[in-house]
Amino acid sequence: MIETRELAKTYGTFEALKGIDLVVEEGDVFGFIGPNGAGKTTTIRILTTLLEPTSGTARVAGHDVKEDKQSIRKVIGYMPDSFGVYRDMTVNEYMHFFAAAYGIPNAERNTLVDGLLDLTDLTYKKAALIESLSRGMQQRLGLARTLVHDPKVLVLDEPASGLDPRARIEIREILRELRRMGKTILLSSHILSELQEVCTRIGILERGVLVAQGRLDEIIASARADHEVEVRTTDDARAAVVLRELPGVLKAEHDEDRRVVRAHVSEELDLAALTAHLVGRDLGVRGLTSLDPTLEEVFMTLTKGLVQ
């Protein structure tokens, strides 16, 4: 649905995008992750035809961003990272304004607007002035607005930025609903954990380079040369020393505060062997937990060496 090849963008002499090959399949909810300045908005503006790439190609629903701008604008719904709100309009007027702008026939507008306000849970605010809405409500209204022309592809630039946890969950629920409706969604964020719940695939962008893309579990697996376990024993200080003797244990440290031993072990090491080793040295094992890396850790691993 979205495909870029060697996509690059230079502002003056600054290379904001250094040739990225992005693939978003139909039906994906694709999380586009990267820290501030990584190039997320630049990529999104190219995909939505608002910015010309310096080199490389990008296609959305089969249309080239340089050659077929109008076709792309019909199939894409774009929510910018900040959008001007027409503060002295009511929610209903605002939605009707955009429905008219997209050429939705008059007779269909009421049903369309009511449906979208229902989807974004704003029906009860229909007559409210936009300036009276909370930030979370304004974000939901922004989302409703991007849906008026029933686009197949949604491109959302940080839809959850500045929202409290509850408002984030509400946005997530709406995204799930849109996914069920068959939309393909690309959303950017620098909050990694937020994407874990809702995305089918992610891409990690760092300083204009796409360092990884794929299913989240695959990316986690590929980033993991070793993994971490926590062991609770009858004598943690000694257990840390004993564990360091075992081949396959890369590091073992006694965490006195949490009263555990944290060990980095190679993927091949059997956890039963680890337990047997401790027991063989007269250490009772009270608990063993294998820790999955957090997305933040995966991100740090993948972007290691890229930071100048």
Ligand SMILES: Nc1ncnc2c1ncn2[C@@H]1O[C@H](COP(=O)(O)OP(=O)(O)OP(=O)(O)O)[C@@H](O)[C@H]1O
């Ligand atoms: N119009 C411009 N002129 C010059 N440099 C720009 C311009 N727009 C963006 N840049 C630079 O390009 C880089 C990428 O910016 P971009 O806005 O795409 O990042 P981002 O990933 O969206 O960041 P954020 O998380 O802060 O929104 C940044 O270093 C930025 O300073």
Ligand SMILES: [Mg+2]
């Ligand atoms: Mg941005």
